[in-house]
Amino acid sequence: MRNFDRTRGFTLIELMIVVLLIAIFAAFAAPSFKHRMARTKVESYANELLTALRYARSEAIARGEEVSLEAKPGSILLEEGWIVKTKRFGDPDDTDPSLVLRTHAPLNGVKICMKAGGTGEGDCGKEMTFVFSPRGSMKATVDDAPLSRLTILLRPEDYNPVAGDSSEGTGLLLEIGSLGHARVSEV
Numbered sequence: 001m002r003n004f005d006r007t008r009g010f011t012l013i014e015l016m017i018v019v020l021l022i023a024i025f026a027a028f029a030a031p032s033f034k035h036r037m038a039r040t041k042v043e044s045y046a047n048e049l050l051t052a053l054r055y056a057r058s059e060a061i062a063r064g065e066e067v068s069l070e071a072k073p074g075s076i077l078l079e080e081g082w083i084v085k086t087k088r089f090g091d092p093d094d095t096d097p098s099l100v101l102r103t104h105a106p107l108n109g110v111k112i113c114m115k116a117g118g119t120g121e122g123d124c125g126k127e128m129t130f131v132f133s134p135r136g137s138m139k140a141t142v143d144d145a146p147l148s149r150l151t152i153l154l155r156p157e158d159y160n161p162v163a164g165d166s167s168e169g170t171g172l173l174l175e176i177g178s179l180g181h182a183r184v185s186e187v
Contacts, residue, residue, distance in 0.1 A: 038109075038156040045110045046154045046172045046184050049078070052104060053130060056084045057180040059101060060132035069130040072103065076127040079107040079157075114142055115151035115173060128152070130176070138180040148178040153187065 052069055060067035065086055072081040084102040113124040128150075129141045140147045155171035171187040 041109055042154050042156060042172055045107045046174055048104065049082075049112075049152075049154070050174060050182055050184055052082065052084060052102065053176060053180075053182045055102060056130065057132045057136050057138070059084065059086065060134055061136050064134045066134065067101070067132050071127065071129075077125065078112045078128055079110060081106045109157045111155055111157050113153045113155065115153045132180055136180045137178060138176060140176065150176045152176070
């Protein structure tokens with residue numbers, strides 16, 4: 001039969017070293033985890049916006065009428081939520097001339113910006129509306145200026161390029177052509 005010594009355990013120094021090592025590993029892992037979480041959120045919302053644009057285009061073709069994707073009523077920014085709507089057929093009183101086909105909740109923590117040239121920055125705070133014709137072509141307006149082709153930058157809301165934020169590289173581009181085709185690509 002073996003005799004166990006119940007008085008032997010960890011010394012305070014050994015315990016402090018283990019806690020210190022855990023803290024060091026956590027300090028290195030935290031920025032990477034924050035970056036990955038921001039990237040996942042941007043990817044998710046980019047795919048949701050791409051799906052909504054494709055849905056609006058397919059509905060325009062299927063219905064044979066214009067279908068638009070725009071900010072929810074009462075807001076001008078897509079990140080505050082959007083709706084896909086069309087004109088309603090045969091509304092004699094014209095009291096509700098549009099039919100909302102789909103809505104989307106606000107995007108928490110993600111900004112939608114118009115891509116400015118070849119730089120990595122985007123011009124945020126713009127009102128964007130997309131209108132798809134019955135043939136599937138797209139007309140976009142940004143702050144009431146018509147565009148036939150548009151590149152949108154989706155990035156984390158708290159991204160700060162001046163401070164060398166580790167969120168750099170978490171943005172995605174959403175490119176929408178005049179024929180209504182859209183795709184997501186890396187910044």
